[in-house]
Amino acid sequence: MADEAEDNLPPEGAEAEELAPVESGAEQHVEGAVTPPESAQTPSEVEELAREMGWAPKDHWRGDPEQWKDAKTFLKTTVEINRTLSKDVRGLKDTVDRLSRTSARIAERAIAEERAALEQQFRDAVAAGDEEGAYEASQALQRATSVEPADDPLADFKTRNSWFGADEEATAYAASLGEIHKGKPIDEQCRLIEAAVRKRFPEHFASAEPKPEPRPQPRAPLVSAPQTRSARPTPKEKGVADLPPEARKAGEDFVRRGRIGSLADYAKIYFEENA
Incomplete structure (x- = not known):
């Protein structure tokens, strides 16, 4: 009987192994379980940056599914858009400066x-x-x-709107509105653009007394001034056909209001002032 009892005892150390307590906090692994990689558990730095700039993961995207972009593509596209935007703003500011110089010369x-x-x-x-x-x-x-000097809608617009050329987003929005209203007279374009920008960017119109830019003042007329300007050597004399669309529209507006005799006169002054 004693021999049979000994045969039924568990092997030495087996009981201790079965009853050994699990240490508190010890990690338990289930056979066959897969731990997701760290990058799948938390958003990457690229995604975090993209989120700050308006990007949304695919499962949160509410637009056209075909228009969704991953974070990396979104950031690349945004950089390209901003680069184009900056170029457009610089071009628009240059256009307004050219037209303002021409207007000041006509008044002079x-x-x-x-x-x-x-x-x-x-x-x-x-x-x-x-x-x-x-x-x-x-x-x-x-x-x-x-x-x-006679009223100049563009110069007045710049005086009233100090954000123009300083805030790229507001200036680009103004440029897009200019394309929409480009068939209208310059003064009406300025009025419509300013009203729309005021609604979208009210922070630029909070001050009741904006600091005006100094208006171009006419220089003292000199008898020899016209001869001096016309004597400038130019490789080719430009005319109405060479005017940029914005300048041609402004010139037509000047002729319509009786501020200059013809579009050819406007073109001559425009190219003299912006040689």
């Missing part, structure tokens, strides 16, 4: 022509002994000397 020329006509009127009155006529001509001459 108008003042010079008015002064020349009044001076001749004064001389004729003096030669004829017409004291009253000479007095009226002299008074008109004084007013012409201090006359302000």
Whole structure:
């Protein structure tokens, strides 16, 4: 009987192994289980950066499924868009500067022509002994000397909107609106663009007293100025056909408002000022 009891005892050490407690916090592995890689458990740095810029994972994407991009492609596309945006903003600012210079020159020329006509009127009155006529001509001459440049919608737009050229996103939005309204007169374009930008970027219109940019002032008219400018050597004289679309539209607007005689005159001044 004792021998049979010994045969039924477990092998030495087996009981201890079965009853050994599991240490607290010890990791238990189930045979066949697969631990997901770390990159699948937490978003990568690329995805985190893309999220900050508006990207969404595919399971959170609410747009057209075919338009979804992975984080890396999204960032690359965003960089390319921003590069194009910066280029467009610089181009738009350059266009406005060119048109403003042309407008200032037209105003300057108008003042010079008015002064020349009044001076001749004064001389004729003096030669004829017409004291009253000479007095009226002299008074008109004084007013012409201090006359302000004619209204320039583009210059006024820049003065009122200090964000233009400084905020790339707002400026690019203004450029896109300019394309939409490019068939309209310049003053109407400026009004519509400013109203739309005000709605989308109200932070740029919070100040009641924006700091105005100094308006281009006419230079003192010189008799030799036109000859000096026209004498500039140019490889090829440009005309109406060479005007950029924006400049041609502005020139047509000037002619329509009677600020210049013809589109050819506008083209001549435009290319002289922007040589």
